[in-house]
Amino acid sequence: MHKVVTVDIERDLLEANRTLAMENHGLLKSKGVRSFDLMGSVGSGKTLLIQRLSERALSRGLRVGAITGDVTGDDDMRRLSVLGIPISNLNTGKECHLDAHLVEHALEELPLEELDVLFIENVGNLVCPADFPLGADKRVVVISVTEGDDMVRKHPMIFRESDVIVINKSDLASLMEVDTAALEADARRVRPDADIVVTDAKHRVGIDKLASVLGLP
Amino acid sequence: MHKVVTVDIERDLLEANRTLAMENHGLLKSKGVRSFDLMGSVGSGKTLLIQRLSERALSRGLRVGAITGDVTGDDDMRRLSVLGIPISNLNTGKECHLDAHLVEHALEELPLEELDVLFIENVGNLVCPADFPLGADKRVVVISVTEGDDMVRKHPMIFRESDVIVINKSDLASLMEVDTAALEADARRVRPDADIVVTDAKHRVGIDKLASVLGLP
Numbered sequence A, B: 001m002h003k004v005v006t007v008d009i010e011r012d013l014l015e016a017n018r019t020l021a022m023e024n025h026g027l028l029k030s031k032g033v034r035s036f037d038l039m040g041s042v043g044s045g046k047t048l049l050i051q052r053l054s055e056r057a058l059s060r061g062l063r064v065g066a067i068t069g070d071v072t073g074d075d076d077m078r079r080l081s082v083l084g085i086p087i088s089n090l091n092t093g094k095e096c097h098l099d100a101h102l103v104e105h106a107l108e109e110l111p112l113e114e115l116d117v118l119f120i121e122n123v124g125n126l127v128c129p130a131d132f133p134l135g136a137d138k139r140v141v142v143i144s145v146t147e148g149d150d151m152v153r154k155h156p157m158i159f160r161e162s163d164v165i166v167i168n169k170s171d172l173a174s175l176m177e178v179d180t181a182a183l184e185a186d187a188r189r190v191r192p193d194a195d196i197v198v199t200d201a202k203h204r205v206g207i208d209k210l211a212s213v214l215g216l217p
Helices: A002-030 A046-059 A075-083 A100-109 A156-160 A180-190 A207-213 B002-030 B046-059 B075-083 B100-109 B156-160 B180-190 B207-213
Strands: A034-040 A064-070 A087-091 A117-121 A138-144 A164-168 A195-198 B034-040 B064-070 B087-091 B117-121 B138-144 B164-168 B195-198
Touching (some): A002 A034, A002 A100, A034 A046, A046 A064, A046 A075, A046 A117, A064 A100, A087 A100, A156 A180, A164 A207, A180 A195, B002 B034, B002 B100, B034 B046, B046 B207, B064 B075, B075 B087, B087 B100, B164 B180, B195 B207
Parallel strands (some): A034 A117, A064 A117, A164 A195, B034 B117, B064 B087, B138 B164
């Protein structure tokens, strides 16, 4: 019996989340804010990619904001605070993903009228965020070559849900004995129409290409 | 109302899991099998650590088995199959952790009478497995220096639930500009009585120490 109830509640929750995500999306559109939901494991490089993309956007006169999501703490917000941009930090408590309701609250805190671009950093893992769109224009999954070569095969769901797939820390690929072309092929199989970008955020490689894929000037 | 129902179901599920975990533990004890639940992000090195520990145990005449858990696929089982040991592969579908019920089924498939040691590889992430003990003697969380230096602060729960904390890929620490001593200090703060072991599974560094901490000859 529990199983049936759980399934119903899950369906309700996912539907409620989708409705709220559409509301978030409508709000962001009405304010002229382009938004991106960055997902990926802890340490895949989401925060540094947001920093690099933000630096690039700021240098082109765009106004940038961010939402950082973690189970607990504000490490990512503090890392991004060097940018001097408005940031809202979300703690999920025990949940392994952001949801549209949490993001709705973060949007209330941010000066949307004064933003052109919003980066949302999801909680770090490749499982949970997949089912919960937040209302962003594009969903971006970030993997790092240091995670090995099997993460696409192990987590097809999140790749299927993503518009953009980033293979980061490419400078370490040969050291890690990981073939980025094989990772790309895996990703391509799971999500044939996604944009796939290889980056090395630390050394600012691939950032222009990623910005272009995200439709940023 | 949904919230209340969800909370009740969650409590029921966690209690049911704990009961089953105790049953698994009793079964494993009765068969004289020592068991270890390895948790950690995708790519932290759980599979290779299990391989190294198994090689060491096998060379000492111990009989080893494994359970590999993933959302989908059998990559880890195939990697461990070089050991020629009995392995049961569990797929969780969409769940981001193993639970005691799944492990109970895997135990039915394994020749427990013929095993001395059982390694259980949990689904790769630092959030979900924490709440779900499986019945193993010790819970082991594996982090890799390639994940950065903030994963303990971001995921205190799973460190609190772990008896052993492994800091892996130590050979890459200086390259990644990560201070393993700082990671150790973070881990120590969250779980003062845990055993902390620094390893480089690729180059077989720290494996003897880890085996000793696990009580393996």
